[in-house]
Amino acid sequence: MTDNYTKIDQVLFKRLDFKLDTSFDIAKRRTTYWQDAWRRLKMNKFAVAGLIFIIIISIAAIIGPWLSHFSYSDQELQRVNEFPTWEHPFGTDNLGRDLLTRVLYGARISMSIGIVVSFLNLIIGVLYGGAAGYFGGKLDDFLMRLIDILWSIPSTLIVILLMVVLGPGLINIYIALVLFGWIGIARQVRGQILALRELEYVMAAKLIGAGHFRIIMRHLIPNALGIIIVYMTFGIPGAIFTEAFLSYIGLGVSAPIASWGTLASDGVSSLQSYPFQIFFPALAISLTMLSFNFFGDGLRDALDPRMRK
Amino acid sequence: MKTVLQVKDLKIEFHTYAGVVQAVNNVSFDLKEGEVIGLVGESGCGKSVTSGSIMRLIPMPPGKYANGQILFENKDIVKMNEAELRNLRGNKIAMIFQDPMTCLNPVLTVGTQLMETYILHQGMTNQQAREKAVDMLRRVGIPAPEQRVQQYPHELSGGMRQRVMIAMALGCNPKILIADEPTTALDVTIQAQIMDLIKKLNSELNTAVILITHDLGVVAGMCDRVLVMYAGHIVESANVKDLYAHPQHPYTWSLLQSIPRMDQAKHKLQTIAGKPPDLLNPPSGCGFMPRCKFAMDLCNKKPPLFTVSDSHQAACWMLHPECPHDLKQLFAKEVAK
Amino acid sequence: MFKYTVKRFFSMVVVIWIVITVTFLLVHSIPGGPFTAEKKLPDAVLKNLEARYHLNDPLYVQYGDYLKNVVQGDFGPSFKYEDRTVNQIIEDGFPVSAELGLLSILLAVIVGIPAGIVCAVWHNKFPDYFTMFFAVIGVSVPSFIVAPTLVYFFAYKLPFFPAAMWEGPEYMVLPTIALAFGPTAMLARLTRSSMLEILSQDYIRTARAKGLSRLSIIYKHALKNALIPIITFMGPMIFGILTGSFVIEQIFAIPGLGRYFVTSIFNRDYTAILGLTIFDGCLLVFANFIVDIAYGLVDPRIKVSK
Numbered sequence: 001m002t003d004n005y006t007k008i009d010q011v012l013f014k015r016l017d018f019k020l021d022t023s024f025d026i027a028k029r030r031t032t033y034w035q036d037a038w039r040r041l042k043m044n045k046f047a048v049a050g051l052i053f054i055i056i057i058s059i060a061a062i063i064g065p066w067l068s069h070f071s072y073s074d075q076e077l078q079r080v081n082e083f084p085t086w087e088h089p090f091g092t093d094n095l096g097r098d099l100l101t102r103v104l105y106g107a108r109i110s111m112s113i114g115i116v117v118s119f120l121n122l123i124i125g126v127l128y129g130g131a132a133g134y135f136g137g138k139l140d141d142f143l144m145r146l147i148d149i150l151w152s153i154p155s156t157l158i159v160i161l162l163m164v165v166l167g168p169g170l171i172n173i174y175i176a177l178v179l180f181g182w183i184g185i186a187r188q189v190r191g192q193i194l195a196l197r198e199l200e201y202v203m204a205a206k207l208i209g210a211g212h213f214r215i216i217m218r219h220l221i222p223n224a225l226g227i228i229i230v231y232m233t234f235g236i237p238g239a240i241f242t243e244a245f246l247s248y249i250g251l252g253v254s255a256p257i258a259s260w261g262t263l264a265s266d267g268v269s270s271l272q273s274y275p276f277q278i279f280f281p282a283l284a285i286s287l288t289m290l291s292f293n294f295f296g297d298g299l300r301d302a303l304d305p306r307m308r309k
Numbered sequence: 310m311k312t313v314l315q316v317k318d319l320k321i322e323f324h325t326y327a328g329v330v331q332a333v334n335n336v337s338f339d340l341k342e343g344e345v346i347g348l349v350g351e352s353g354c355g356k357s358v359t360s361g362s363i364m365r366l367i368p369m370p371p372g373k374y375a376n377g378q379i380l381f382e383n384k385d386i387v388k389m390n391e392a393e394l395r396n397l398r399g400n401k402i403a404m405i406f407q408d409p410m411t412c413l414n415p416v417l418t419v420g421t422q423l424m425e426t427y428i429l430h431q432g433m434t435n436q437q438a439r440e441k442a443v444d445m446l447r448r449v450g451i452p453a454p455e456q457r458v459q460q461y462p463h464e465l466s467g468g469m470r471q472r473v474m475i476a477m478a479l480g481c482n483p484k485i486l487i488a489d490e491p492t493t494a495l496d497v498t499i500q501a502q503i504m505d506l507i508k509k510l511n512s513e514l515n516t517a518v519i520l521i522t523h524d525l526g527v528v529a530g531m532c533d534r535v536l537v538m539y540a541g542h543i544v545e546s547a548n549v550k551d552l553y554a555h556p557q558h559p560y561t562w563s564l565l566q567s568i569p570r571m572d573q574a575k576h577k578l579q580t581i582a583g584k585p586p587d588l589l590n591p592p593s594g595c596g597f598m599p600r601c602k603f604a605m606d607l608c609n610k611k612p613p614l615f616t617v618s619d620s621h622q623a624a625c626w627m628l629h630p631e632c633p634h635d636l637k638q639l640f641a642k643e644v645a646k
Numbered sequence: 647m648f649k650y651t652v653k654r655f656f657s658m659v660v661v662i663w664i665v666i667t668v669t670f671l672l673v674h675s676i677p678g679g680p681f682t683a684e685k686k687l688p689d690a691v692l693k694n695l696e697a698r699y700h701l702n703d704p705l706y707v708q709y710g711d712y713l714k715n716v717v718q719g720d721f722g723p724s725f726k727y728e729d730r731t732v733n734q735i736i737e738d739g740f741p742v743s744a745e746l747g748l749l750s751i752l753l754a755v756i757v758g759i760p761a762g763i764v765c766a767v768w769h770n771k772f773p774d775y776f777t778m779f780f781a782v783i784g785v786s787v788p789s790f791i792v793a794p795t796l797v798y799f800f801a802y803k804l805p806f807f808p809a810a811m812w813e814g815p816e817y818m819v820l821p822t823i824a825l826a827f828g829p830t831a832m833l834a835r836l837t838r839s840s841m842l843e844i845l846s847q848d849y850i851r852t853a854r855a856k857g858l859s860r861l862s863i864i865y866k867h868a869l870k871n872a873l874i875p876i877i878t879f880m881g882p883m884i885f886g887i888l889t890g891s892f893v894i895e896q897i898f899a900i901p902g903l904g905r906y907f908v909t910s911i912f913n914r915d916y917t918a919i920l921g922l923t924i925f926d927g928c929l930l931v932f933a934n935f936i937v938d939i940a941y942g943l944v945d946p947r948i949k950v951s952k
Contacts, residue, residue: 164916165676250908264788264790272798290783397857403855412852
């Protein structure tokens with residue numbers, strides 16, 4: 001490359017007349033955090049499939065029982081334990097009740113438990129964790145000591161005991177599941193807020209005189225939204241799971257109301273002769289859990305800022 | 310002097326969802342025995358990728374060697390197999406990194422981490438390796454090395470840990486030491502000590518050093534030769550003295566301008582306006598053009614490396630023999646100021 | 647480390663005390679007290695109860711007595727089985743449950759951890775996708791569905807194993823798999839993410855730059871670090887195994903503590919529930935204590951910081 005320079009037209013040596021600019025600043029196409037997360041979520045096929053199934057099961061839970069010719073409690077004692085037919089696609093149970101209707105109705109119960117419980121947990125957890133993280137100091141020490149104690153108590157045992165004391169029923173399940181359910185999210189929110197609180201822009205907001213409310217609403221909550229959303233997608237199946245477990249050991253909703261847990265529990269006893277009675281409720285629980293887990297995993301990966309490039 | 314490492318037309322790409330990032334483009338340089346060269350540039354200019362690629366430490370994928378060779382002892386590192394690479398890494402070419410806080414394994418003692426290199430590459434027994442570890446720690450200036458080998462990294466200060474890293478790197482008498490911003494994470498007073506240590510070991514062991522830094526002040530004290538990188542390209546390569554006295558590329562000149570100076574009472578710190586280009590969509594011409602005071606029409610075309618002298622090259626159209634004299638003089642005048 | 651252990655020990659004692667107190671108060675808050683039942687109690691049992699609990703004493707006296715008894719290892723009588731005490735139930739059931747639980751933990755560890763490592767090493771390749779697909783199924787499907795499925799296929803359709811009871815090694819296969827299913831999957835997922843996190847650390851790059859082989863990087867440098875968060879998961883895992891055993895023992899008719907517990911719930915045998923809850927609770931809190939100590943031993947950083 002030393003001496004054989006190509007001839008260059010002198011015109012090209014003309015100096016460019018422009019201000020030293022920063023035009024490259026806008027050259028980089030910037031996507032927002034949420035656009036980015038949504039794009040990554042869409043790439044995850046399992047997560048999308050999970051989301052679609054969650055939507056389907058939610059719609060089925062809402063309108064399914066209306067469309068059915070049967071009610072969840074109608075007994076037809078001359079038609080007990082019928083194998084699946086066109087009339088009863090999921091068969092009938094040992095009291096001659098239509099299993100499809102019961103599974104759909106169970107979806108309603110189970111999904112509503114999942115949503116109500118995880119929503120209540122979320123509210124309590126965000127308030128508690130937010131207060132501890134934002135105000136810090138002695139309050140934080142106290143609240144966290146309390147959480148440490150609650151955390152080390154074997155919660156499921158206390159929940160079981162509580163259900164024994166309160167007796168079966170939907171409201172009692174809400175109470176029992178919320179009692180310890182909020183601790184996890186409270187801890188996460190506190191950790192997140194604690195980290196965010198130290199960031200410069202929050203300091204800056206404080207310096208220009210923004211109030212607590214404004215700082216919490218404008219700066220802290222939006223940034224903690226990622227973990228909150230991920231919590232919801234794992235909290236709902238978690239609550240469904242625990243309710244199913246309680247129903248299974250005889251502490252869930254009271255008959256004739258059925259949740260997926262009670263249906264599975266009923267089905268086990270006739271496993272050898274009428275396996276379809278457990279098959280359909282089991283399928284419903286498993287697919288719903290699977291969907292939430294796939295969706296939750298995808299969402300967590302999509303929202304993880306460390307993945308961002 | 311013998312050439313120990315030859316990098317030829319190296320081109321490294323990263324394949325991301327958004328497109329191909331051309332992190333390193335057409336980079337060529339030689340490293341001679343016992344020489345210290347500085348690789349200088351802003352963050353993201355490709356200097357760490359270049360140095361990492363010499364050890365094949367770039368994660369692949371997304372990274373990819375798109376072109377070029379890295380010749381070491383007549384072999385192309387790019388084409389080496391796992392076994393050859395393992396024999397190279399830590400043995401013939403060693404590396405120290407930016408943050409000594411995170412570069413040592415927290416659950417293994419300092420001694421274990423030192424010894425494993427010696428056992429692996431020099432076939433030492435446990436006992437020999439332990440003695441060597443103590444000896445090396447003493448050489449890098451760690452007091453009471455007999456106790457230190459039994460400690461865990463978190464029990465050592467940052468400067469100490471970087472000394473441990475150096476002891477680890479130099480234990481097998483490597484031909485080349487790559488130091489990737491070895492002092493960025495350390496206190497200023499410690500920085501000087503670490504640099505002195507590297508310099509001392511360089512002259513004692515005759516190890517060639519590639520020093521990656523964005524601190525031209527450090528380069529002046531340490532290096533024989535400097536490579537200035539910008540947007541994945543080497544834009545200027547020169548001996549330290551020439552580079553400081555007669556920078557030929559406007560970017561180098563701007564970099565020199567932005568060194569804080571203690572010798573002038575009222576000196577306003579210069580910055581370089583603008584940002585380096587996005588390597589996802591690299592400009593077809595000179596990457597520095599939008600930030601360059603001397604930009605011309607021609608700069609829309611990529612400049613080749615022009616030879617200024619035997620040891621001095623720069624990629625700027627102003628070095629073209631047909632470039633108008635007044636522009637060259639304008640630049641020379643600015644530099645002289 | 648000694649200070650850390652002592653501190654942990656005291657917090658364990660406090661938590662156990664809280665568990666005892668809460669369970670005692672909960673059971674005593676049942677309308678009419680824990681000793682009423684739908685059915686009339688046999689006189690002999692009632693006498694026995696009154697003699698033991700001084701039912702006419704104020705609550706705090708009863709509480710003090712109960713606490714004293716529990717500390718001495720006496721969990722009181724069962725009021726459904728006239729001739730048995732809770733202690734006898736524990737003596738009968740605990741060895742069986744412990745056997746089932748330990749087998750399941752063992753299975754979960756020897757399958758879950760290597761599976762997670764495989765996933766991390768072949769990250770985003772076929773073994774990873776393959777294993778993780780099953781792991782998601784593992785964490786999604788509740789044990790009370792896994793167990794009937796296993797019974798249906800491997801006891802009814804293909805009569806390889808007995809469907810119930812606990813009378814020899816062949817009886818142990820299905821319950822152990824059913825109980826270990828979820829924890830194995832959880833462990834695999836946790837090991838994977840922990841390993842991935844560690845493998846992206848700077849010190850792994852250092853190890854690579856030293857010329858260590860892939861295998862020794864994973865064994866020597868990554869695994870020990872990756873196991874630290876896995877040890878903290880052991881507490882919740884033992885917890886999950888224990889509550890899982892309630893269901894599994896019920897399904898497989900295994901005469902363990904879990905089955906007695908569920909039976910007591912169905913029978914509303916409050917004294918048995920109270921005793922078993924406290925026993926299980928103490929067991930879990932103690933297991934957590936052991937896990938914490940193990941954590942302190944593995945992570946050298948904890949010795950100074952705590």
